[in-house]
Amino acid sequence: MNFFKVASVSDAQERIKTLLRGCRGVEKVSLRDSRGRILAEDIHSQEDVPNFNKSTVDGYAVVAKDTYGASESLPTILSNIGRVEMGEEPSFNLEAGQCAYVPTGGMLPEGSTGVVMVEYSEELEDEAFLHSSVSNGENIIYRGEDIREGDTILNAGAEMTPENMGALAAAGVMELPVYRKIVFSIISTGDEIRDTSKGIETAQVRDINSYTIGASIEKFGGVVDSIAIIGDDLDLLKGKIEESFKSSDVVILSGGSSVGTKDFTLKAIEELGGEIIIHGISMKPGKPTIIGRIGEKLVVGLPGHPVSATMVFRALFEEAMTGGREIPYRLPLAKDIHSTPGRTTYQTVTIEEGKAVPTYGKSGVISLLSKAFGYIIIPTHKEGYRSDEIVEVYKL
Ligand SMILES: Nc1nc2c(c(=O)[nH]1)N[C@H]1C(S)=C(S)[C@@H](COP(=O)(O)OP(=O)(O)OC[C@H]3O[C@@H](n4cnc5c(N)ncnc54)[C@H](O)[C@@H]3O)O[C@H]1N2
Numbered sequence: 001m002n003f004f005k006v007a008s009v010s011d012a013q014e015r016i017k018t019l020l021r022g023c024r025g026v027e028k029v030s031l032r033d034s035r036g037r038i039l040a041e042d043i044h045s046q047e048d049v050p051n052f053n054k055s056t057v058d059g060y061a062v063v064a065k066d067t068y069g070a071s072e073s074l075p076t077i078l079s080n081i082g083r084v085e086m087g088e089e090p091s092f093n094l095e096a097g098q099c100a101y102v103p104t105g106g107m108l109p110e111g112s113t114g115v116v117m118v119e120y121s122e123e124l125e126d127e128a129f130l131h132s133s134v135s136n137g138e139n140i141i142y143r144g145e146d147i148r149e150g151d152t153i154l155n156a157g158a159e160m161t162p163e164n165m166g167a168l169a170a171a172g173v174m175e176l177p178v179y180r181k182i183v184f185s186i187i188s189t190g191d192e193i194r195d196t197s198k199g200i201e202t203a204q205v206r207d208i209n210s211y212t213i214g215a216s217i218e219k220f221g222g223v224v225d226s227i228a229i230i231g232d233d234l235d236l237l238k239g240k241i242e243e244s245f246k247s248s249d250v251v252i253l254s255g256g257s258s259v260g261t262k263d264f265t266l267k268a269i270e271e272l273g274g275e276i277i278i279h280g281i282s283m284k285p286g287k288p289t290i291i292g293r294i295g296e297k298l299v300v301g302l303p304g305h306p307v308s309a310t311m312v313f314r315a316l317f318e319e320a321m322t323g324g325r326e327i328p329y330r331l332p333l334a335k336d337i338h339s340t341p342g343r344t345t346y347q348t349v350t351i352e353e354g355k356a357v358p359t360y361g362k363s364g365v366i367s368l369l370s371k372a373f374g375y376i377i378i379p380t381h382k383e384g385y386r387s388d389e390i391v392e393v394y395k396l
């Protein structure tokens, strides 16, 4: 393999980001179906939330000043002028010397500046004895206090979390523009690869990569359109890539990226008229990675080794697809780690007694990942980390 163009991890990430942007259209989805989607435009509120002054307690709406000095032994006595019903506008206003019963969430009569909780009151015919004072604004949410008409509720790029969905629901935004999900096809290559629950012959291997990559695509908000296993046959591979691109934005290949005589990924991209953008990344594991394009579409050849394929996919696509990485845990290291100079090392770790413990294994061994808690990234220029240094651990 000619690694004369080996790229840094950050170069490769930038290329992927740019290429994915080209595939990203915008579509409208209903608020109910928006969880996990990324907003394509800022969303402004067309209304005040709430659209009335409301009580946050069951109690008596008052002019706060009237209650000043009220206590258990010396109540304020106010004229009780009515009851507010939930969901209804009160038919009266409140003036000094008056109070009115308002349930939690009920609309306050105009003139109210506080609400005394019901447990500090006694109602006697058309009067209420209030045994506690309230300050101005106490127990009230004012019109527009939550969201004001014209406010930006969410910015473009925001992820639609349950909480963000709540904010849009409050303002009645029932349909929203989100980025279209990126559509992927996965092709696992190799004469030895099988996808079956039945027995396999000696020297055959069960397909792992379409599972790890497929699930990662969905986790990062993409769609898996098709999955195929193709033997080491250049024409079959070319045909499958062309077919996949009829309905996908990105084709992910695994295997066949290294130097073996049957490693066809490079040839397939070139013979389909594509361009090789990156061949080789200074990353460990995952050096023999290929990034190419055929027209506007992106083709990525991941190394066949399952640990490498999974880690490279995450390194290249997580941020580009989700807009950010999850915040890492900051933990002390249990022992020294040495890394390969000139390569960004993705080092798996477990956690024991609050410390990150590096775990080692070959990149063909998937249990290295399934047993790990997460990984740390050792930058190219670092030779490693010392025991007890604080490191950032990303969860797998
Ligand atoms: N002479 C050299 N040999 C290798 C080099 C090198 O620089 N010089 N690099 C090694 C590294 S590092 C990696 S990573 C692999 C990458 O090889 P390929 O991308 O060509 O992958 P394959 O040879 O097809 O497969 C490698 C290994 O992984 C297994 N595999 C492949 N696909 C799957 C799958 N879908 N599910 C489960 N396992 C899979 C495959 O059976 C092989 O065992 O090259 C090294 N060699």
Ligand code: MOO
Residues within 6 Å of the ligand: 284, 285, 286, 287, 288, 303, 305, 308, 309, 363, 364
């Ligand atoms: O890059 Mo290989 O991906 O180190 O195992």
